[in-house]
Amino acid sequence: MEYFLQQLINAVTLGSIYGLIAIGYTMVYGIIGMINFAHGDVFMIGGFMSLIGFLLCAMLGISSAPLAVVLVLLLAMAFTAVFGWTIERVAYRPLRGSFRLAPLISAIGVSIALQNYVQLAQGARPKPHTSLVQGGFTLYSANGFDVRVSWLQIVIVVLTVALMAGFTLVIGRTALGRQQRACEQDMKMASLLGVNVDRTISLTFMMGAALAAVAGMMFMMYYGVIDFFVGFLAGIKAFTAAVLGGIGSLPGAILGGLLIGLIEVFWAAYFSSEYKDVAAFGVLVLVLIFRPTGLLGRPELEKV
Amino acid sequence: MTPLIEVEHLTMRFGGLTAVDDVSFTAFPGQITAIIGPNGAGKTTVFNCITGFYRPTEGRLTLRGGDREYLLERMVGFRIAARARVARTFQNIRLFAGMTVLENLLVAQHNALMRASGYTLLGVLGIGAYGRAERGAVERARAWLERVKLIGQADRPAGELPYGSQRRLEIARAMCTGPALLCLDEPAAGLNPPESAELNELLISIRDQDRVGILLIEHDMSVVMSISDRVVVLDYGRKIADGTPAEVRANPAVIRAYLGDEEAPEAAHG
Structure with a gap:
């Protein structure tokens, strides 16, 4: 029981990170119907940006953990959003209206380019990072087993919930969100009503990238290490999460992320940690066979 | 003239x-x-x-x-x-079927709303005239719904309306762009x-x-x-x-x- 509870806490933490990345996949798919395979690497860039941010904070002598986390978060989100904007502008927009496979290939190209760029710029060796947010508390103790929650885990889950609530509000209630949903349903008609479709798509990419930056930062702080290749596996798992929840559906991405986190952590805890990725991707295969639209993937649902 | x-x-x-x-x-x-x-x-x-x-x-x-x-x-x-x-409607109706009737009319007014909300950033922070602009947009949308006799359907998904109502809604949406x-x-x-x-x-x-x-x-x-x-x-x-x-x-x-x-x-x- 104690062991189960501990694993549940770990799973929710990991699932939050996957969910945040999955939102980026699902929003971009919703609006232009393409899988942005470079999104995992945008997440990786976000991780590196926050690593650099923390080093800068240390250099400038900012030692207060909450202040540093907020500053680094804003820095990473801003920079990574610029990356998201640039990728869309350079690699996808010229191919819009081309055959469906073209932007997909372009996305894979961007993914490889970003990995190699970071490998060259930052080196191939994994970069360690000592988290500013240390410690935690014992939630519950029995049979000589402590169920521990770290402050970092709380930060991750709270931040994720806050961001998801915020984004759901933006999509559901604001003019920008209405505009995104309108573009998603009928781009031509939206432009006839005066909606700047190109700008809306750019903003969607920037929003997805900013969320990926948050995920990248939390991933780096949680695992304490980052290298140029982390985006690949994390990206594919978040993609699995988006498909599991129903690609195009915002709540689906969150649910899918949590489920993938649960499956992965519990598989590692009770069966074998070597095969945890197999379990996660096995779920992808099963979903694609038995429920290709995903758990919440009904087209009428609110999605972007 | x-x-x-x-x-x-x-x-x-x-x-x-x-x-x-x-x-x-x-x-x-x-x-x-x-x-x-x-x-x-x-x-x-x-x-x-x-x-x-x-x-x-x-x-x-x-x-x-x-x-x-x-x-x-x-x-x-x-x-x-x-x-x-310039506003336009189509021979085959092109409403945003998954959005509500009211939302369809609000999308048509989004340019003013985006400016008023400081491109969402300020609006999210609660700064600026976003609230007033949004209320104005809703009022205008409701006035048009009255004119095309759809005021009772404001919160239904546009795709569920009968054909004739969809045609009227499309005209109202075009008119909401001013x-x-x-x-x-x-x-x-x-x-x-x-x-x-x-x-x-x-x-x-x-x-x-x-x-x-x-x-x-x-x-x-x-x-x-x-x-x-x-x-x-x-x-x-x-x-x-x-x-x-x-x-x-x-x-x-x-x-x-x-x-x-x-x-x-x-x-x-x-």
């Missing part, structure tokens, strides 16, 4: 096919100008050129709004709607006679109350003849007649185009 839109020598070719061939006409504010003609005459192509779907092969499209002139053939699609204020020129592509198609009569009233009220210029593609001659101020007749991409409904009805070229030479023996054999 200065014309609202001047179409001069408009030509649109697709490869070897000339869909619109050297068509010129003008439409005035506060008037309904009907564009009629047999199937394939190029009516919808003219609309597609005006609203920026197609870039014309040749010709000029000048829209006068306020004290400015806009050359529509040089503008990107969404700017034609946002700056030159257009100077409203292009309607067969708004009466598929409507039963009472619905059609209601539509006529709506169009006349838009012309007389809102002083919006209307370009109307319509096959139903009773609608065309009863509400239009001017009629432009196209056949095989060329303009064959232009004038008041009475003039056009008496024009021999129009009769020939509609009835054909063989089926009008008195015209063919004298």
Whole structure:
């Protein structure tokens, strides 16, 4: 029981990170119907940006953990959003209206380019990072087993919930969100009503990238290490999460992320940690066979 | 009276096919100008050129709004709607089916809302006039829902409305953009006679109350003849007649185009 509870806490933490990345996949798919395979690497860039941010904070002598986390978060989100904007502008927009496979290939190209760029710029060796947010508390103790929650885990889950609530509000209630949903349903008609479709798509990419930056930062702080290749596996798992929840559906991405986190952590805890990725991707295969639209993937649902 | 839109020598070719061939006409504010003609005459192509779907092969499209002139053939699609204020509806209805009726009308007003919300950033922080702008937009949307008799359906998904209501909603949505020129592509198609009569009233009220210029593609001659101020007749991409409904009805070229030479023996054999 104690062991189960501990694993549940770990799973929710990991699932939050996957969910945040999955939102980026699902929003971009919703609006232009393409899988942005470079999104995992945008997440990786976000991780590196926050690593650099923390080093800068240390250099400038900012030692207060909450202040540093907020500053680094804003820095990473801003920079990574610029990356998201640039990728869309350079690699996808010229191919819009081309055959469906073209932007997909372009996305894979961007993914490889970003990995190699970071490998060259930052080196191939994994970069360690000592988290500013240390410690935690014992939630519950029995049979000589402590169920521990770290402050970092709380930060991750709270931040994720806050961001998801915020984004759901933006999509559901604001003019920008209405505009995104309108573009998603009928781009031509939206432009006839005066909606700047190109700008809306750019903003969607920037929003997805900013969320990926948050995920990248939390991933780096949680695992304490980052290298140029982390985006690949994390990206594919978040993609699995988006498909599991129903690609195009915002709540689906969150649910899918949590489920993938649960499956992965519990598989590692009770069966074998070597095969945890197999379990996660096995779920992808099963979903694609038995429920290709995903758990919440009904087209009428609110999605972007 | 200065014309609202001047179409001069408009030509649109697709490869070897000339869909619109050297068509010129003008439409005035506060008037309904009907564009009629047999199937394939190029009516919808003219609309597609005006609203920026197609870039014309040749010709000029000048829209006068306020004290400015806009050359529509040089503008990107969404700017034609946002700056030159041209709105349009489609032959096959294109509502945002998954969004509510009210949201459909709010999307049409999003440019003002985006500016008021500081492109969402300030709006999220609660700064600026976003709240007031949003309330204004909702009020305007509700006023239009009253006019098209859909006020009770505001929160239903637009796709669930019956066909005739969807047609009216599409016109209300186009009007929510605050257009100077409203292009309607067969708004009466598929409507039963009472619905059609209601539509006529709506169009006349838009012309007389809102002083919006209307370009109307319509096959139903009773609608065309009863509400239009001017009629432009196209056949095989060329303009064959232009004038008041009475003039056009008496024009021999129009009769020939509609009835054909063989089926009008008195015209063919004298």
